[in-house]
Structures are given as C-alpha cells and as structure tokens.
Amino acid sequence: MLVALIAGSVPCAAMALGLTAVYDSWSDDAVAQVAIRGALAAAVAVTIMTGVILVRPFWRSASRGQLGVFVGGAFAAAQFAHVTPLLVLLVAALAGLAWPARSPR
Amino acid sequence: VSSLALYLHFLKATATTFAGLASLPVIQADLVEHHHVLTNQQLNVSIVITRSTPGPAGLYVVSAGYFVDGFWGAVAGWAAMTTPAVIAVALLRFVGRRAQHPRATGAIQGVVLASAGLLWTDALPLGRQAITDPLLLVILVLGVGVLLTRRVESLWVIVGSAIIYLAAASLRVVAGL
DSSP states (O other), rough: OOHHHHHHHHHHHHHHHHHHHHHHHHHHHHHHHHHHHHHHHHHHHHHHHHHHHGGGGGGSSSSSHHHHIIIIIIHHHHTSSSSOOHHHHHHHHHHHHHHHHOOOO | OOOOHHHHHHHHHHHHSSSSSOOOOOOOOIIIIIISSSSSHHHHHHHHHOOOOOOOGGHHHHHHHHHHHHHHHHHHHHHHHHHHHHHHHHHHHHHHHGSSSSSHHHHHHHHHHHHHHHHHHHHHOEEEEEHSSSSHHHHHHHHHHHHHSSOOOOHHHHHHHHOOOOHHHHHHHHOOO
C-alpha cells in the first residue's frame, strides 16, 4: 500500500516538475507571458473555489454558527489580526474537538 | 533555504492540513512572507501548473519547491506531499475505528473549515498580484462563476482564460504583445 502510494504520485510529480521547468524556460517569451497572465487570473478563481469545495460537504451537517465561527473566524484571524495560519489551524482543531459538527453525508 | 529546510517547511504545511490547496496559507506565510524565497506570482504559477496536470491539487508544492531550489526543491516538495499520507496509512493501523470518534472527526472538520477561511485570505494577495487590469478581473469573476455553476475541470478554465487573454492582447484590447 505504501509503495503504491509513493509510486502513484511519482508520474504526476514528474509531470508537474517538467511543466515548471518549461515555464521557467519561457519566462522571456512575450506570448507565453501574456497567456500566463490570463491563466494566473483563473488560478485565483481556482483558489477561491477550493475554499468553496472545502466548505460544501459541511454545508448541511454543520450549523450556520459553526460555519461562521470556523470559516469566518479563520478568515478574520488571519486577515485582520495577522494570526499565523498554523496557530489558526491549531485553534480550529481544538475548537472542533470541543464542538464537533455532524459528519457530512 | 536548503532542501531539507524546505522539506520541513512544506511538511509543516502539508501535515497540518487535510486537503490539497489547504496547505497554501501556511506555505505562503512561511516562504513568501517570512523567508522571501518564493513570490506570490510563483505560488500562483504553481497552482496553474498543477491544475493543468493530472494528479492531486496538493502537487503544487512540487512546482513551488522547484521555484525555490530547482530539482531538489521539487523533490523536497514531493516528499513533503507524500509524507503525511504515508504516516496516515501507518497510523490508521493503530488508530483504527477510534479515528471515527465524533471528537476526532470534529477536530478534522474544524481544521478543514478553517482552511477554507485561510484560503480565501490567501486569495487576496494572489489576486492583487494577478489582477492587473479590468479584463483579468472579468476572467476571475467568470472563472469563479463557471466553476461554481458548471461541472468543468479547472484545467479548462485555466486554458480558456489563457486563450481569452492572448486573443485580447493580439487585438490590442490589453497590453502585452
């Protein structure tokens, strides 16, 4: 199982490595840079949507209060109080331990 | 930052979060804001690259590692990505059914939900860096809309956005060519 886990991730990692090296070599190409600017805007959309994907399974199982406290609290703590992400995650784990939501269906 | 230190930085991020891109805020805080060995643009490019290839979203640490320390940085990223999974598999043998205890799942849920909030915090500097003209803002809004309402792979949104922006540049709607 462990060998499968490691071996399974190698081809994808190699592909990502190859593409990163290609991107690096295209850093002076004007056409590639313009295309990448468009792609970067989409990457921000992907980042925003990843947050939605993380919340979606808990949309029904967690109460609105829990969603507000965990998601909104983490956002506010990092954005306005400049609390480090690691500390935010640690506090969230402890809070989740004390205040568990129902399992998502 | 040496490859070993890089591995430990990545591991800190991947071991404390439970989903692919959820490790992004920790890596951004560590490598972009604290150590200044990676830029927001490179982090954003890492997301573009890994969403353009098959495999887990967490693979972006391989690209980010490459930007910091070349080939060995990428290896450090890959190792940090797989280490938590290897440990989790080994741990499950011992923990077994206790992992399904409501308090254990509650702790995980807390971390996952907080990760969403942190990711949206992270989207702000990435967006500030990437959205430099009105068309890019339109692409961002359209991208969110499409991903929210249609079952479309993020790869196609990224490719489509690149083509739209390239077409706009060649028509002189935006600068660049």
